[in-house]
Amino acid sequence: MTKQEELKKEILEKTKEYYELVHKPQQTKKFVKGKSRVNYAGRVFDEKEMEYLVDSSxxxxxxxxxxxxxxxxxxxxxxxxxxxxxxxxxxxxxxxxxxxxxxxxxxxxxxxxxxxxxxxxxxxxxxxxxxxxxxxxxxxxxxxxxxxxxxxxxxxxxxxxxxxxxxxxxxxxxxxxxxxxxxxxxxxxxxxxxxxxxxxxxxxxxxxxxxxxxxxxxxxxxxxxxxxxxxxxxxxxxxxxxxxxxxxxxxxxxxxxxxxxxxxxxxxxxxxxxxxxxxxxxxxxxxxxxxxxxxxxxxAAVGVAQLEKFPTFVEIRKKNFKRLYEGLKDINELDLVETQPHSDPSWFGFLMTLNDKATFTRNEISEFLEKNNIQTRNLFAGNMLRHPMFDSLEQGKDYRVIGELLNTDKIMNDSFWIGLYPGMGDDAIDYMVEKIREFIVK
Ligand SMILES: Cc1ncc(COP(=O)(O)O)c(C=O)c1O
Missing domain, CATH: 3.40.640.10 (Type I PLP-dependent aspartate aminotransferase-like (Major domain))
Incomplete structure (x- = not known):
């Protein structure tokens, strides 16, 4: 082994050691009900990502x-x-x-x-x-x-x-x-x-x-x-x-x-x-x-390591979706997103929409979940046309609209989503189900 190879090996071994000391405890941290924050998403990685990154550097x-x-x-x-x-x-x-x-x-x-x-x-x-x-x-x-x-x-x-x-x-x-x-x-x-x-x-x-x-x-x-x-x-x-x-x-x-x-x-x-x-x-x-x-x-080095894990990520996302769906499907006030026919989604999030039976607002349930350490998201911009970026554009000239976009507005007003990323175990999923049920079913 040349001096260069030796040094590189040592640095990569130290990188792994660093991962295990600093990041692994975070990545493998046990979920503590009521204490742990349930983020909607996050990085999931191990020593490989860091090793490839350092190798590239x-x-x-x-x-x-x-x-x-x-x-x-x-x-x-x-x-x-x-x-x-x-x-x-x-x-x-x-x-x-x-x-x-x-x-x-x-x-x-x-x-x-x-x-x-x-x-x-x-x-x-x-x-x-x-x-x-x-x-x-x-x-x-x-x-x-x-x-x-x-x-x-x-x-x-x-x-x-x-x-x-x-x-x-x-x-x-x-x-x-x-x-x-x-x-x-x-x-x-x-x-x-x-x-x-x-x-x-x-x-x-x-x-x-x-x-x-x-x-x-x-x-x-x-x-x-x-x-x-x-x-x-x-x-x-x-x-x-x-x-x-x-x-x-x-x-x-x-x-x-x-x-x-x-x-x-x-x-x-x-x-x-x-x-x-x-x-x-x-x-x-x-x-x-x-x-x-x-x-x-x-x-790109980080991406190469992530791709190696990718099929597992997708499987966990699918599993988490199923668990959320099963836990929430009987709630009358919420319309859960349905899987598109002929498809097998690699879910990014779990989308829910308040229907006419709901006696609370979307922001009320979002605030309740956030207070209980569960991160929530709207479907991004909701209705893009209602954002300031459109103020300087002229309808009919700079953009056109077909119909009234009533469903788009419904999504803007009444939809929200929670996470299901591979960093979540069954305990975090079950906690989200429990809190949503607590708020709605009481
Ligand atoms: C559907 C969709 N397209 C594009 C983007 C933009 O991706 P980026 O944040 O990498 O620019 C996002 C961001 O979350 C997204 O959700």
């Missing part, structure tokens, strides 16, 4: 490197797609996915400014933000209140000659009606972006969500199904979208050399582009107005 490559490559390959394999690309957040993944559709290389299917994109208003704002940021027009349709996803009966009403794409999320892991949405998109030659940030590991008809449409996106922010701190990914099976996506992620360049590598194309100084002089260095030729959305290799 010792390499000191810093930018996109070996761990990034490994992560992209393994994520693509897990999803059964040809390509996955790492980016620095789920929001960046949505930005990249949408901007990919704006490339002139897509010819008559390019999304141009003023073109319309069908979406929903109940959810996370960065599913919609890229549409507005680019200058396209989001067209909002309502939600349904059984699976808490897009109401597919509204899709045809939302269609116009300007419609180019549908961009929506699978709510808290529960797939939207993919069959109906996909048929609609295929019939009208529309792109489909699946925001899969809250649904990694879910399947529909046995095929992973995020791989049904043209592009899928993921988030690896700590509360999500797996984490690398900040991080995200886009994935696709379409070679042209892949080419555009890579260009847009990496500054808009035409060149596809990995960092630190030159002349992958073998024609670095002999090609012609635009009105540039013949042979202008391909490394600095730009085919798009791009971004730089890459992660550091250290983030």
């Amino acid at each position: 010792l390499d000191f490559w810093l930018t996109y490197g070996e761990y990034s490559k490994k992560f992209e390959k393994e994520l693509a394999e897990f999803l059964g797609v040809r390509w996955a690309f790492l980016v620095n957040s789920g929001s960046s993944a949505n930005l990249l996915a949408f901007y990919t559709l704006t490339s002139p290389l897509l010819k008559d299917r390019q999304v141009k400014r003023g073109d319309e994109v069908i979406t929903v208003a109940a959810g996370f704002p960065t599913t919609v933000a890229p549409i507005v940021q680019y200058g396209a027009v989001p067209v909002f349709v309502d939600m349904e209140l059984t699976y808490f996803n897009i109401d597919v009966t509204q899709l045809e009403k939302a269609l116009s000659v300007k419609t180019k794409a549908v961009m929506i999320a699978h709510t808290l892991g529960n797939p939207f009606n993919i069959k109906a949405v996909k048929e609609f998109c295929d019939k009208h030659n529309l792109w489909l972006i699946e925001d899969n940030c809250d649904a990694l590991g879910s399947t529909y008809d046995g095929k992973p969500t995020g791989t049904w449409g043209d592009i899928g996106t993921s988030s690896f922010y700590p509360p999500h199904h797996m984490t690398m701190g900040e991080g995200g990914a886009t994935y696709t099976d379409n070679p042209l979208l892949k080419k555009i996506m890579l260009s847009m992620r990496d500054w808009g360049r035409d060149c596809w050399c990995e960092s630190g590598v030159d002349n992958t194309c073998g024609a670095r100084f002999s090609q012609s582009f635009g009105s540039l002089p013949k042979g202008y260095d391909h490394k600095y030729v730009y085919s798009h107005f791009g971004f730089n959305l890459k992660v550091s290799d250290m983030q």
